[in-house]
Amino acid sequence: MSALTRGKALLTGKYRGYVVFVSVALLLLAVAPAALDPFRLSLLAKYLCLAIAALGIGLAWGQGGMMTLGQGVFFGLGGYAMGMHLKLTEAGDNGLPDFMTWSGVEELPAIWEPFRNPVFALAMVVVLPVVVATALGVLVFRQRVRGAYFAILSQALAAAFVIWLVGNQGLTGGTNGLTNFYDIFGMYPEEDSTKTTFYFIVVIAVGVLYLVARHIVRSRFGRLLVAIRDGEDRVRFLGYNPATVKTIVFATSAAMAGIAGALYVPVVGIISPALLGVVPSIELLVAVAIGGRFSLAGALLGGVLMNWARTTFSESMPDGWIYIQGGLFILVILVAPKGIAGLAGQIGDLVARRRALRTAPAPAPEPGVKEEVPV
Amino acid sequence: MRITPLRKMAVLMAASALALTACGGTEEESGSSANANEIKVGILHSLSGTMAISEVTVHNSELMAIEEINAKGGVLGKKIVPVIEDGASDWPTFAEKARKLIRSDKVATVFGGWTSASRKAMLPVFEQEKGLLWYPVQYEGLESSPNIFYTGATTNQQIIPGLDYLKSEGKKKIFLVGSDYVFPRTANKIIKAYAEANGLEVLGEEYTPLGHTEYGTLVSKVMAAKPDAVFNTLNGDSNVAFFKQFKAAGGSAKTLPVLSVSIAEEEVGGIGVDNIVGQPVAWNYYQTTEGDVNTKFVEAFKAKYGADKVTSDPMEAGYNAVYLWAAAVEKAGSTDVEAVKKAADGIALDLPEGKVTIDGATQHVYKTARIGVIQPDGLIKEVWNSGEPIKPDPYLKDYPWAAGLS
Numbered sequence: 019m020s021a022l023t024r025g026k027a028l029l030t031g032k033y034r035g036y037v038v039f040v041s042v043a044l045l046l047l048a049v050a051p052a053a054l055d056p057f058r059l060s061l062l063a064k065y066l067c068l069a070i071a072a073l074g075i076g077l078a079w080g081q082g083g084m085m086t087l088g089q090g091v092f093f094g095l096g097g098y099a100m101g102m103h104l105k106l107t108e109a110g111d112n113g114l115p116d117f118m119t120w121s122g123v124e125e126l127p128a129i130w131e132p133f134r135n136p137v138f139a140l141a142m143v144v145v146l147p148v149v150v151a152t153a154l155g156v157l158v159f160r161q162r163v164r165g166a167y168f169a170i171l172s173q174a175l176a177a178a179f180v181i182w183l184v185g186n187q188g189l190t191g192g193t194n195g196l197t198n199f200y201d202i203f204g205m206y207p208e209e210d211s212t213k214t215t216f217y218f219i220v221v222i223a224v225g226v227l228y229l230v231a232r233h234i235v236r237s238r239f240g241r242l243l244v245a246i247r248d249g250e251d252r253v254r255f256l257g258y259n260p261a262t263v264k265t266i267v268f269a270t271s272a273a274m275a276g277i278a279g280a281l282y283v284p285v286v287g288i289i290s291p292a293l294l295g296v297v298p299s300i301e302l303l304v305a306v307a308i309g310g311r312f313s314l315a316g317a318l319l320g321g322v323l324m325n326w327a328r329t330t331f332s333e334s335m336p337d338g339w340i341y342i343q344g345g346l347f348i349l350v351i352l353v354a355p356k357g358i359a360g361l362a363g364q365i366g367d368l369v370a371r372r373r374a375l376r377t378a379p380a381p382a383p384e385p386g387v388k389e390e391v392p393v
Numbered sequence: 394m395r396i397t398p399l400r401k402m403a404v405l406m407a408a409s410a411l412a413l414t415a416c417g418g419t420e421e422e423s424g425s426s427a428n429a430n431e432i433k434v435g436i437l438h439s440l441s442g443t444m445a446i447s448e449v450t451v452h453n454s455e456l457m458a459i460e461e462i463n464a465k466g467g468v469l470g471k472k473i474v475p476v477i478e479d480g481a482s483d484w485p486t487f488a489e490k491a492r493k494l495i496r497s498d499k500v501a502t503v504f505g506g507w508t509s510a511s512r513k514a515m516l517p518v519f520e521q522e523k524g525l526l527w528y529p530v531q532y533e534g535l536e537s538s539p540n541i542f543y544t545g546a547t548t549n550q551q552i553i554p555g556l557d558y559l560k561s562e563g564k565k566k567i568f569l570v571g572s573d574y575v576f577p578r579t580a581n582k583i584i585k586a587y588a589e590a591n592g593l594e595v596l597g598e599e600y601t602p603l604g605h606t607e608y609g610t611l612v613s614k615v616m617a618a619k620p621d622a623v624f625n626t627l628n629g630d631s632n633v634a635f636f637k638q639f640k641a642a643g644g645s646a647k648t649l650p651v652l653s654v655s656i657a658e659e660e661v662g663g664i665g666v667d668n669i670v671g672q673p674v675a676w677n678y679y680q681t682t683e684g685d686v687n688t689k690f691v692e693a694f695k696a697k698y699g700a701d702k703v704t705s706d707p708m709e710a711g712y713n714a715v716y717l718w719a720a721a722v723e724k725a726g727s728t729d730v731e732a733v734k735k736a737a738d739g740i741a742l743d744l745p746e747g748k749v750t751i752d753g754a755t756q757h758v759y760k761t762a763r764i765g766v767i768q769p770d771g772l773i774k775e776v777w778n779s780g781e782p783i784k785p786d787p788y789l790k791d792y793p794w795a796a797g798l799s
Binding site for chain 2: 055064117119120185192194198199208286288333336339340
């Protein structure tokens with residue numbers, strides 16, 4: 019076997035996944051930190067945080083068919099758990115977080131007290147989203163609520179969560195959210211080293227969570243999940259309980275959103291209801307659709323790409339960027355209904371079809387190629 | 394030629410790739426155009442999203458001020474070049490764009506923000522990056538960042554004069570209505586302390602979410618309480634719904650005055666003059682404020698943006714910010730943030746609202762408080778003013794009744 023064919027085997031064969039994973043890891047761990055200044059690097063870290071939330075949606079929606087429009091809630095729970103801890107460390111033993119002072123709160127609310135403990139706060143980043151998602155899952159999936167009804171329900175949850183956060187300013191910081199962190203686990207946000215450190219933490223989190231999600235998808239459990247997506251009743255008749263499977267996956271995707279939110283706080287320096295409501299939750303879903311919902315890598319790619327596009331377009335065209343971004347979304351969905359990750363397969367199909375057309379002389383029109391009409 | 398899906402897809406992809414690279418290209422250019430004869434400043438307001446309708450007006454008046462200063466030779470003999478960014482009505486975006494302006498564009502200063510939430514989100518960025526922000530909107534006070542200049546009113550220049558006015562009009566019982574966010578909540582905290590010290594009675598305090606439009610219940614609650622006046626801190630669209638339903642319920646300026654602190658000339662048109670005519674508002678500037686500087690300002694604004702445009706307090710404060718910064722830079726002989734801050738103390742300019750002086754200790758400005766009444770033509774006529782510019786007191790240190798607030 020020549021070196022060329024061996025190389026080709028690496029790119030097309032069963033090792034392709036590893037090659038791509040390692041190259042992306044190298045790109046993120048070695049190339050990006052060297053090529054980007056700390057500000058751009060921390061922007062990339064922000065995109066990657068949102069990509070983690072998108073990965074969770076890829077798992078729940080792409081694999082499990084649960085179209086969740088309320089992922090902002092879990093992102094928020096993780097983010098606020100982290101934010102509350104940071105605010106308390108800064109306030110000191112007897113002090114109050116800054117926003118409580120100007121909201122007229124005189125005593126630290128009891129619910130804040132345990133978040134002083136870093137272990138408790140970090141545990142809550144995962145526990146809170148999982149508990150809420152499990153409770154919702156048990157209630158909803160047992161009742162066989164699915165499809166659009168589940169989507170609307172999850173969206174309502176996001177809307178309610180935001181209204182609650184805004185309405186309890188003394189407890190949550192209201193519309194302002196939690197911001198102005200100047201001591202992040204002993205590191206100072208103004209220093210570039212802090213930005214780089216959190217960038218690496220985020221990259222590692224992306225890698226680990228991607229592998230976890232991939233493991234779930236490739237396991238027997240993952241096949242069961244896809245089977246439920248494609249025919250829930252059939253799976254039920256086979257003796258499985260789809261509600262349990264869906265609840266576990268929904269809770270996993272919620273945990274990912276929680277971790278994403280918690281990482282977002284030190285990277286961006288703010289957590290506020292503006293990040294958690296209906297619109298940002300839908301934006302996450304759009305990112306997954308753009309990247310390709312049937313592929314975990316596609317979901318990650320969508321998360322990064324969409325937020326990168328947002329920054330880039332708005333910097334170069336502050337007046338009209340939103341139209342360009344919207345136009346490109348429509349374009350991608352029109353051209354590639356399965357997202358960017360689905361493009362490779364789509365192109366492959368088309369090439370194969372053309373080749374078949376060319377090799378077969380004057381073929382009788384097949385029913386399958388009818389859609390190829392001149393435009 | 395038949396266009397097959399494959400070919401079509403290739404064309405579309407090429408087009409989108411082109412669009413992507415085109416956008417990337419301009420970004421590079423803006424980062425590298427550091428010119429010795431130019432001073433870059435950032436303009437950061439929401440050009441999209443719910444706040445755009447208000448913030449674009451301030452964005453416009455700031456650009457006009459820059460244009461005027463450039464026409465007169467710029468600052469330190471250099472041209473001011475605005476770098477425009479969109480905060481997109483999203484607080485984390487404000488933080489991101491602020492950092493981008495300081496880090497990538499290396500702007501000398503930034504003019505921007507409207508909502509308190511956007512200011513709170515930008516504050517740590519300006520403090521960490523040692524930048525300088527000029528914030529142009531009246532706000533809830535209790536803040537004095539070393540890296541922010543506040544050219545809008547703080548509470549003792551707008552809310553307290555508003556209360557003094559109601560008291561002088563013999564109003565004893567007031568009802569508080571506000572949107573649910575930091576400005577109304579903090580404002581109402583101050584109002585309640587004032588009421589207690591001045592023998593006023595607060596009959597009720599109601600909040601609705603931003604963007605709320607169903608005021609039937611709230612209006613009947615207000616009416617049932619029979620207050621002498623309403624103190625209104627609603628923001629944005631909610632005012633439209635509130636005043637329509639207030640009128641429908643038989644309310645008018647004669648039967649029940651509603652003093653608003655977030656309704657300026659710009660908003661009156663949206664609410665409908667019929668619904669709000671005769672109601673009092675509290676600000677520091679109106680389009681009708683007398684003086685040559687204001688006449689010129691209004692004329693220039695109408696000439697540039699259209700004869701049907703009105704000028705309002707936040708727009709004027711944004712316009713002032715640019716002039717005050719330019720004066721401080723001239724005095725300091727440099728755009729260095731620390732030098733400009735030092736030079737800013739005591740700078741006094743004749744601006745559309747009258748004489749404006751920077752108070753170096755708080756980095757706020759002295760402003761004349763003005764109470765106005767909305768006229769049938771949609772403009773606001775001043776009925777009372779504080780006589781002289783009021784010293785800014787963001788923490789209300791000079792008001793004994795406010796001791797427990799901060």
